Amino acid sequence: MAKNTHLEHIEDDIVNSGKAGGFNAINFLESLGKMLSQPSSMSPISISTKWDGAPAIVCGTDPSSGIFFVGTKSVFNKTEPKLGYNNESIDYHYKNSSVNKLLKVCLQYLPELGINGVVQGDLLFTDNKKYQLINNESVISFQPNTIVYTVPSSSSIGKKIDKAKIGIVFHTSYNGTSLQSMSAIYGVNTTNFKNTDDVYFASATFTDADGVARFTEQEKTKFKSLINKTEGSLKQASGFLNVIKEQGEGRFMMSVMFKKFMNTFYRDKNKVVSNVQNIVSDFETFYENELQQEIATKKTITAQTKYTKMLVEGLLFLKSNSRSLYFTIASYMNIIEAKLFVIRKLEMVKTLGTFLRTDDGYQVTAPEGFVVIRSGNALKLVDRLEFSRANFTAAKNWEQR
DSSP, X not given: OOOSSOOOBGGGHHHHHHHHHHHHHHHHHHHHHHHHHSOOTTOSEEEEEEOOOOSEEEEEEOTTTOOEEEEXXXXXXXXXXXXXXXXHHHHHHHTTOTTHXXXXXXXXXXXXXXXXXXXXEEEXXXXXXXXXXXXXXXXXXXXXXXXXXXXXXXXXXXXXXXXXXXXXXXXXXXXXXXXXXXXXXXXXXXXXXXXXXXXXXXXXXXXXXXXXXXXXHHHHHHHHHHHHHHHHHHTTOHHHHHHHTSOTTTTTTHHHHHHHHHHHHHHOTTOOOOOHHHHHHHHHHHHHHHHHHHHHHOOSXXXXXXXXXXXXXXXXXXXXXXXXXXXXXXXXXXXXXXXXXXXXXXXXXXXXXXXXXXXXXXXXXXXXXXXXXXXXXXXXXXXXXXXXXXXXXXXXXXXXX
């Protein structure tokens, strides 16, 4: 696996890899279904909880120098790796960055854990903890990004967080002889980390010790029907999928436009996901408008002609492949439906309270989502209508410190 710099949503595997991506998403979902039906230590799939922490912190021992460092994902830069060995090097690499102060706090306390190797995590809190009353309960809260996390002050976890100077959740470890050549492995074995009052650390690995997320017999049947429906629609989507798997401009800029279009559902708070035929019509309108805007930006006749030809041919392609487009969107929505079915079960296992801050106070929300790892590949499961919409519009607290 490459460095953990970006994760794709499971449904976007269709956009990125066409029909093969769609069946890969189905394989992921089927493996999840088996895991939730018959939990086993031999399962070929593993799950991590996706915490809404920020920023991402990479730390550990530099294999080239043997010195402990901290940094952002920029430590993996090929031309100028940004490693913070001390406060001076943090100032050099991150002088005008909003993460400067946070990295110095990380450098002060994370070495206490005795980390061997290189790991990546998401920062949860430093000095931004609050002590307040939410839903008539005395809690400690912190908001690293969009979600507000809470824990009862009197609980064992609450007491640990109260003492800690910094909180972080680890989710990725790295193997390799140099930072530039390292490969990522999802999951971090924190059992060998040293306990210290200064650092509250957690592993993102999902565990369901009480079996509360296990499928019932009725849920097994329902989930199987969702998978069958997805397979059926995907088999009839080849014509369009064979085009959108071409990256970049590809044919008619169809791939980039389709992915951009689907993201509008999660940015627009007024957008309601309606029936498939309405989405097909919306995409055709979106595609034409976007290409018209692209044409308007071109200053030469040659460029304008190129994109005008692309628009005309693209609209003809959509018209002649309307059935395939319909089943592509149906497959996309079917994967989302199956994904949400799994998410609702996984959300039943909860360690901390999760809220969104609103003008009227605090609104209960679900965790950000989950990461599913299968055969070295990872995809994320996020309820984008609930979380991503808030994430696109919410101010990032860590950027304001």
